Amino acid sequence: MLLISLKNLSVGEAKGASAPAAPSDLTATTRTNGELKADIALTAPTLDLNGDALESLESVRLMRNDSLIHTFDSPAPGAELTYVDEVPECSRYTYSAVAVNGSGESPAIETSAFVGVLEPSNPTGISLTEGSKPGEVILKWTPVTTDIRNNTLDPAFVTYRIYGGDGLATLLFDGITGDSYTFQATDDVSTQSFVQYALVAETRGGISDFMNSPLLPLGPAYATPFVESFANGTPATIIGLYSDNLATWKGFTNETGIESQDGDNGFFGSEGSYLQDSATFVTGKIDLSGLETPTLTFYTYNIVDGEDRDINTLRVSAIANGTVQEVKSFQICDLGDQEGWLKVEASLEAYKSQTIQLEFTSLHALYPYIFIDNLRIDNYGASAIETATSASVFIAGGQGEIIIARATHERVEVFTIDGHLVTQQTIAAPEYRLPLTPGIYIARVGQTTQKVIVK
Template sequence: MRIHYIKRVALSLCAAMSLGLSATSQAGQSVTNAQNAQAEPLTPPYSETFADESFLESYTIIDSNQDGTKWEPYFGKVQISYNSELAMDDWLITPALNLEGGKMYSFSVNILTGNGTTQETFEIMFGKDKTPEALVNPIIEKTSIAHTVYKAYTGTISPTESGIYYIGIHGCSSADTYSISVNNLTVGAAAGASTPSAPSNLVVNTRTNGELKADISLTAPTLDLNGQDLTELESVKLMRDGNLIKTFSTPEPGSELTFVDEVPECSRYTYSAIAVNASGESPAVETKAFVGTLEPSDPTGITLVETSTPGEVTIGWTPVTTDIRGNNLDPEFVTYRIYSEGSQSNLLFSNISGTSKTFKALDDTSVQTFVQYSVVAEAKGGISNYVYSPLLPIGPAYSTPYHESFAEGKASHIFGIYPEDYALWSTYTTEESEIESQDGDNGFLGSEGSYSEDTGTFDTGKIDLSGLTTPTLTFYIYNNHRRRRSKQ
């Protein structure tokens, strides 16, 4: 993983050179300035995804500790990596922003770290120049985090006077950590101080009963961006993937708001909400959630029996009531498929409701054969694993006396093996095994495993024992490991 970071540095330096960047050293720090910087300051709203390397044309990158490791593009984000001996001291600075004094600007950025337990530290500041010395006004105070999924970190920018400002993200982790990754930096439009703060407690709970619905709750804000009590709200707007799905009109500040959202398909969605009053729109609160059902858990309790009708079988199973994560799943929304011979390609029946299926399994009822099937549970979220039924011999039973010697390595009766066993049974001849058969007919059935705990199972076909007073089973075994024969 650490070599992986070193390779990335080399690639990014080449990219920087192709964009015509210049590297200088100022006051004990390495500065990368974009020569194609914006001629005019940008007026928010402003956003940068860092999805490609074009941001290098307008951002300033400062390697304050001059260790050669600095903020750089990496697979659709911008990232700073560790130094084994030096603490991070690296800045990523936005283009010039034209901000109005007395206004407030919402700020948001998504951040993740390279490890879920190792703490990384950052702070986000703003100021009137793109230098660490000028970036002294906090947007987000120094914060230590450890999470490997993106989380949004938010704050507000409140300049006291109008002018040109810059925002700097300062990576300041301890030495020998991992990395900090950033994407989706946004600065909202200018808002008055009495603009609402963001709604809170946005929670999305998917229904696990098969419905493509989510139960959403959130809390209307109680304060404005200046920390004063709100007296009124025009609305709270709820969005899914940026599209408005519900407007709560004139809600009371601090009130609990609920909504049931019906989605078009099982998928992961981004929900966000803003509050609105006469002064403007609040910053957004955002969360991501999977809505819909997940794959059902595997069927259990599979049975396979022959009915009284020749060649007909009934396969049954226990109803599936949970998804793969153990959430409750209404059996009403679960159907089943049946595949032949344990196969994942030969579909026999689908869209089966209930917990059993009776069907003709054998056309020629004069010959005994084994059958086996797979059962699959299906819901809107997908399908379960294929689960085998037992092997079942159907057709006329063999009469007694019954004798099978596997002469010449071939069976004269059917027998069934379980392919999932580790010690698989198979027929052998003396020539291929270098083991003499007990009765000298050049054939036997054997099982071979790799480890002492490996097991294997085989089944004979049906044998008619009617009329026998004391049925007796006799067989010979030979253990190749112990070189011993015995009769049982």
């Protein structure tokens, strides 16, 4: 038995031999600049179905997904025809065309194409600065001009979203145009705190990756002398962490087997797992006004293990007016051969009277740890703070008090660890006892400055 299977069989009126042949060269090219448009091109037929030359055509009809979208009236045979089709959404469409004359309609020519916009490339050049009002911020970026395949995008068809909150996952603003946006980040600027946002570019074809802004401290800057001792492994001032470089900065205590440099059971460190791991942290704002010779001092721990030298690297930079400038970079082993805490000093005189932040970046080249402690900014030479006494003045912490000796009639200033003035008094006795609540303080008498712990 012979079986014949037919698919897509249609029955209709027979086309006359003088009906046009099908149009040719039908193309649909999507615009990648952000518009939801396709440029359609085709050529009107020159022959009829019998192979004879056509004298004229009544029309050429253009369809999208079988719906008529345009009619070319009375085109010349062989004419090159064009049309710009604006589609409702990004999608794949089927275009077809037929030619018509007095003898009938031609067979259809057909093509398919995706029409629409791709996702934009990621925003770059993102900066975050303080605005003119307290708690106001300005987020800026370089306008996105390409999609994810590097096709040119018209910036007029790109909008932006700003996310914040926990995990930078809360949508704050959308539909933003241009290259910046100013908004109120917080109404409470009584103390310093960090803010950060994520910027997303958007076209009708989708969104870019989330791109984070830098961390920005808002609120009053810390005064000098500035001290961060990481007592009990906890910073007393705000610290901003960048965690995208595999290593991590965090607090440590003496339980690690290393005693803190200044005896307060705490220090800060970068922990990495692999060679070339790195991490960065930034301080809050620090006002250098009043310092004639501003100088940064801190201690780092030199690890010695047989013949292996501590070739881990630490880079310290200052951030002022949005510009990051390196002030010190070294391998730990360059500071000395002995194991233990070694002092580091860097001049900040280039930033005299300015407000800055400090940025610390670790690079692990051998050991998994890089430790720092007793970070201070004061006049050059005043970093003798780490000694408990001087030749003429004695300063020590006690039970609910600070004890000061050999400084009668001198003036004592007491600061919190983050630089806020607690009290200032004139010393009225050879052994002066100043009552204070338990905590860590900085006491300054004349040229002598001392960190003390009141229990």
